[in-house]
Every structure is written in structure tokens, then in C-alpha cells.
Amino acid sequence: MFDRGVSISLSTPTTADLDEVVRALARWRREDAPMQLHPGDVGFYWQLGPEATAAALRVWRDGQRILAVGLLDGSELVRLAVDADRRTDHALARQMADDVSDPGRGVLPAGEAYVEALWDGPFREFMQTDGWEPDAPWIPMARDLSEPVAGSGLRIQIVGPEHIADRVAVHRSAFAPSKFSAERWHAMAAGTAYSDARCLVGYDDRGDAVAATTVWSAGPGKPGLLEPLGVHDDHRGHGYGTAIAVAAAAVLRDLGSSSATVCAEGSNTAAVATYRAAGYRPRGEVQDLHRNG
Structure with a gap:
């Protein structure tokens, strides 16, 4: 059960938070889960330095626990991962959709933009209801x-x-x-x-x-x-x-x-x-x- 009394917050991590973010992304990886943002994606971005890496990340939490992570890969693309146990959580999905779509919340700018969220569920449903459309296909392979x-x-x-x-x-x-x-x-x-x-x-x-x-x-x-x-x-x-x-x-x-x-x-x-x-x-x-x- 999820504590609905704890609000979901969006923040940009500091360099001191990077280890926690990488651990969360690793914890969410499993064979029965769809492809999503991997610790390696953040690791490759790290070539720009820890300060730039932290500035490019967005983290959703309920209290202290990380629920989802976004990596701004360029100015118009955010690549997302979500805790596998919260993938069907409508409250989290609604909050993430609002945060990603509203330029004032510091995820994506106004105008043309792309979201990499490669799992089915309420987040994609909310995004498409809000006017986002499926783009060119990708092929996950293993x-x-x-x-x-x-x-x-x-x-x-x-x-x-x-x-x-x-x-x-x-x-x-x-x-x-x-x-x-x-x-x-x-x-x-x-x-x-x-x-x-x-x-x-x-x-x-x-x-x-x-x-x-x-x-x-x-x-x-x-x-x-x-x-x-x-x-x-x-x-x-x-x-x-x-x-x-x-x-x-x-x-x-x-x-x-x-x-x-x-x-x-x-x-x-x-x-x-x-x-x-x-x-x-x-x-x-x-x-x-x-x-x-």
C-alpha cells in the first residue's frame, strides 16, 4: 500500500544525491520490467562532470523515497524511469505528466519536445490525453x-x-x-x-x-x-x-x-x-x- 498522505515532490538533485539516484535506477532494473532509463545512461552523461549531471536530472519523491527519475538529454528530450512498484500508480503518473508538460515546472521547455517513457500504463495514457503523440519506434533488444x-x-x-x-x-x-x-x-x-x-x-x-x-x-x-x-x-x-x-x-x-x-x-x-x-x-x-x- 502507498501512503496517500505523503505528497509527491519534484526536484533537481545536488551532486551529493547522485549516488542515491544511480542506486535507485539500478534497483528498478529487472528482467520482467520494460526498458527504461538505466544507470548507464546517467553514467555516460557523467562525462560532462558531476555538476552538469546533477543539473540534468529530475527526481520525483514521496517523502525521502525516490519514485521516478528523468534525465534531460539535450534541451528537448527527457528520458524517464519509474519504480516498478509504482508504474501503475495513478497519482504519481498524473503528477509526472503535469510536471513534464508544464514548462514552468523545470523539466521541458515550451514548444516541441520529446519524452522517452517506454512502459505502458497511466503515465502514457495521461500524456496522450494531454496532447502528446507517439513518435518514431524504437526496438529494445536483449x-x-x-x-x-x-x-x-x-x-x-x-x-x-x-x-x-x-x-x-x-x-x-x-x-x-x-x-x-x-x-x-x-x-x-x-x-x-x-x-x-x-x-x-x-x-x-x-x-x-x-x-x-x-x-x-x-x-x-x-x-x-x-x-x-x-x-x-x-x-x-x-x-x-x-x-x-x-x-x-x-x-x-x-x-x-x-x-x-x-x-x-x-x-x-x-x-x-x-x-x-x-x-x-x-x-x-x-x-x-x-x-x-
């Missing part, structure tokens, strides 16, 4: 890790200080015009979420860095996340994306994850095919919510 993962065919290196330049080079080539840098990598690696994460670089037979990813555990027995994964632009078309996705699954299994998960744009058929070839299986199409300007 690879079960109950069995050992075969070799990837690439030489895989867990990134340490001597491999940061290769990690950065692959990312900047794969995601141009990314501003990822060695300084940002160090900031990310210093964050709370990275204690349960690993960066991987894959090398071909000539020793060239051809692919890279970061894997994020939410703790033993919980789904892990690949975010992001990319292939160097000079080395595409050789199956390296599939190979690094297989390697990522193996590392997440070593970290105790129950599955390796990723969410691909439905329109990105190449990415979906890459993950399928690496043993990741679609879990049903989902959609962001969009409000026109």
Missing part, C-alpha cells in the same frame, strides 16, 4: 546471459590509461561530430555508475582499433546495458559491430548481468541487424512521445 558467450573473433581490450586514445578515436569517428575526449572519458570513469562498467576496444589482425563500446552493469542478476557502441568509419562492413556486441555480452556476463540490453532506432535497420547477428532478440516495438511546437 541477449540472455544464462549460458557462456562464445568468442567474438576480435582481440578485445578492457580500456585502461594506455587505451583511452583508441577508445576516443573510435567513438569520434563512429559518432561524428562527437566531442568525446580523453578528459571526458576520465570524468565518466570517475562517476559512480562506472564502478560497475567497462569500456571495450576491439582490434583487428593488424592491430587497428576498429570498434568500441561501454557496458554498464546494474548489479548481479539484473539486465546490463550497451551504451554506446560504434565502429570506426574506416572499418565498417567487416562485421566488427557484431563482434564487439558479442564481446560486450561476454563482459556483462562476467560482471554478473542476467542479460545484455540495447535499444535501437526502428529506422536503423543496420543496427537492428547487427545486434540480431550478435544474439540479441527484439522485445517488441516501443515509441517515444512527441509534442509539436
Whole structure:
């Protein structure tokens, strides 16, 4: 039962709250739950530093307990997660819908905006009643890790200080015009979420860095996340994306994850095919919510 005498509040956390936020996101991850904001999403954002990360987060609480978390990923998108036990709570859903939709409450600005809330229930119902519409589809995908993962065919290196330049080079080539840098990598690696994460670089037979990813555990027995994964632009078309996705699954299994998960744009058929070839299986199409300007 929920205490209806405790009001739900929205706040922007401080840097001192970041550990609590990451722990809450990890606690909510489980195999029977839909894809939502993962500790790794916050962990990758941490490359901008703890102050910027805290400023980009929004937290809903009843009293001291965190019920939901939002990450402002750019000026027009909020990515959401909610406590699995409160996903059908109409009071929380109504409060979140009001807070997200009203520019005066400090979540999203007026005009065009997007909300990533990839679960069914009253929150999406309230949002659509308020004029938000489903947007382009995403494909959550997962690879079960109950069995050992075969070799990837690439030489895989867990990134340490001597491999940061290769990690950065692959990312900047794969995601141009990314501003990822060695300084940002160090900031990310210093964050709370990275204690349960690993960066991987894959090398071909000539020793060239051809692919890279970061894997994020939410703790033993919980789904892990690949975010992001990319292939160097000079080395595409050789199956390296599939190979690094297989390697990522193996590392997440070593970290105790129950599955390796990723969410691909439905329109990105190449990415979906890459993950399928690496043993990741679609879990049903989902959609962001969009409000026109």
C-alpha cells in the first residue's frame, strides 16, 4: 500500500544525491520490467562532470523515497524511469505528466519536445490525453546471459590509461561530430555508475582499433546495458559491430548481468541487424512521445 498522505515532490538533485539516484535506477532494473532509463545512461552523461549531471536530472519523491527519475538529454528530450512498484500508480503518473508538460515546472521547455517513457500504463495514457503523440519506434533488444558467450573473433581490450586514445578515436569517428575526449572519458570513469562498467576496444589482425563500446552493469542478476557502441568509419562492413556486441555480452556476463540490453532506432535497420547477428532478440516495438511546437 502507498501512503496517500505523503505528497509527491519534484526536484533537481545536488551532486551529493547522485549516488542515491544511480542506486535507485539500478534497483528498478529487472528482467520482467520494460526498458527504461538505466544507470548507464546517467553514467555516460557523467562525462560532462558531476555538476552538469546533477543539473540534468529530475527526481520525483514521496517523502525521502525516490519514485521516478528523468534525465534531460539535450534541451528537448527527457528520458524517464519509474519504480516498478509504482508504474501503475495513478497519482504519481498524473503528477509526472503535469510536471513534464508544464514548462514552468523545470523539466521541458515550451514548444516541441520529446519524452522517452517506454512502459505502458497511466503515465502514457495521461500524456496522450494531454496532447502528446507517439513518435518514431524504437526496438529494445536483449541477449540472455544464462549460458557462456562464445568468442567474438576480435582481440578485445578492457580500456585502461594506455587505451583511452583508441577508445576516443573510435567513438569520434563512429559518432561524428562527437566531442568525446580523453578528459571526458576520465570524468565518466570517475562517476559512480562506472564502478560497475567497462569500456571495450576491439582490434583487428593488424592491430587497428576498429570498434568500441561501454557496458554498464546494474548489479548481479539484473539486465546490463550497451551504451554506446560504434565502429570506426574506416572499418565498417567487416562485421566488427557484431563482434564487439558479442564481446560486450561476454563482459556483462562476467560482471554478473542476467542479460545484455540495447535499444535501437526502428529506422536503423543496420543496427537492428547487427545486434540480431550478435544474439540479441527484439522485445517488441516501443515509441517515444512527441509534442509539436
